[in-house]
Amino acid sequence: MTMLRSAFLTRRATLAGAAGLMIPRLGHAELTAKVVIGKDGWLFPAWEDVRRTNLARTKAVTKVLADAAAALRQGGLQIAFLLTPHKARVYADFLPADFQPDADFAGRYTMARTDLQVSGALVPDLQAFMAASRQAQSEPLFFKADTHWTAAGAELCAAEMGRQLRGLLPADAKRKGMSLGGYQNHMHTGDLVGLLPDSEQPKFKPERFRLRSAAALRGGGNNQGGLIDDSNADVAVIGNSYTQPYFGFPLVLSNQLNRPVDLSWQTARVGPYRTMLDYLASPLFKEQRPVLLVWHVMEGALEWPSDLESAWGPAAMPPAQFLDGLRQAVRRA
Numbered sequence: 001m002t003m004l005r006s007a008f009l010t011r012r013a014t015l016a017g018a019a020g021l022m023i024p025r026l027g028h029a030e031l032t033a034k035v036v037i038g039k040d041g042w043l044f045p046a047w048e049d050v051r052r053t054n055l056a057r058t059k060a061v062t063k064v065l066a067d068a069a070a071a072l073r074q075g076g077l078q079i080a081f082l083l084t085p086h087k088a089r090v091y092a093d094f095l096p097a098d099f100q101p102d103a104d105f106a107g108r109y110t111m112a113r114t115d116l117q118v119s120g121a122l123v124p125d126l127q128a129f130m131a132a133s134r135q136a137q138s139e140p141l142f143f144k145a146d147t148h149w150t151a152a153g154a155e156l157c158a159a160e161m162g163r164q165l166r167g168l169l170p171a172d173a174k175r176k177g178m179s180l181g182g183y184q185n186h187m188h189t190g191d192l193v194g195l196l197p198d199s200e201q202p203k204f205k206p207e208r209f210r211l212r213s214a215a216a217l218r219g220g221g222n223n224q225g226g227l228i229d230d231s232n233a234d235v236a237v238i239g240n241s242y243t244q245p246y247f248g249f250p251l252v253l254s255n256q257l258n259r260p261v262d263l264s265w266q267t268a269r270v271g272p273y274r275t276m277l278d279y280l281a282s283p284l285f286k287e288q289r290p291v292l293l294v295w296h297v298m299e300g301a302l303e304w305p306s307d308l309e310s311a312w313g314p315a316a317m318p319p320a321q322f323l324d325g326l327r328q329a330v331r332r333a
Helices: 055-074 103-117 126-136 151-168 249-257 271-280 283-287 299-303 309-315 319-330
Strands: 004-007 035-037 043-045 078-084 183-188 207-212 235-239 261-265 292-298
Touching: 055 078, 055 103, 055 292, 055 299, 055 319, 078 103, 078 126, 078 151, 103 126, 103 299, 126 151, 151 207, 151 249, 151 292, 235 249, 235 271, 249 261, 261 271, 271 283, 271 292, 271 309, 271 319, 292 299
Parallel strands: 004 261, 078 292, 235 261, 235 292
Antiparallel strands: 035 043, 183 207
16 A cells, blocks of 8 residues: 655646746856756756855744744654755766855855754754765766756655654554555656757756656646555655655655655745645644654755745745744644
């Protein structure tokens, strides 16, 4: 039985919809308006400009996220942040010479992680973990021409998250996790390819990658992808398209925790703030209040506060509105 259910499953989303996010003006040969063309066929999103790190803005964002995590904990929920590092951090050696990280970028992930831990939330160091795993992993952890991690990257991080989360959960012999199948080969066309000039696109072919057979379940529109809604899960993943079943993260997490996992995801364009509030307002939360929330935040969003309309569009809201809404949603009757 598939021990995973899902709410708010939209079409299978990519971050191509985020192409309008704070695009810097770029003037070098290796850069297009939206895409950084790196070495050996690697592409990076230009809106995540590692050359201009704003630590003050990051501090403001992590303060709001930490306050939210503290409020969730006060509501009786354990919190873990799935803080995914920049693709440009994990594969910095493939960046072009004129798109190199500035000095502040080097320490930003560690700083953000420290700030989030103030709330009492668990924040695994996936920056260090992915860097170490990359050396021992034959498959890339991110797609070369896409904004997303590969199934290999998702599975490794899910296994590490599961290892660190087990101590936060009570033993429960009645709950069983996902049984994982074997691997199938798939081809993936990168979302960054479509943002290149027409003349450049033919240079970037679909990439082959391995995918768990169970992870082939895809949420899309009204199609629930075979996911069931009677899992009685006490763990929920709140995220974006990184955490969709297609890449396997929630499936492997369920397997590693040996318990069912709920999933609520929306596109990255919606942002972590509205996505969290929508989940807390949903029947998925109200009918089965979990013990543990795994909240996905991308490193690239650490400079985009909740009220930044150029990032979140209609989902933007003042930090106070977000925190007030969150506190009301988790307050027990």
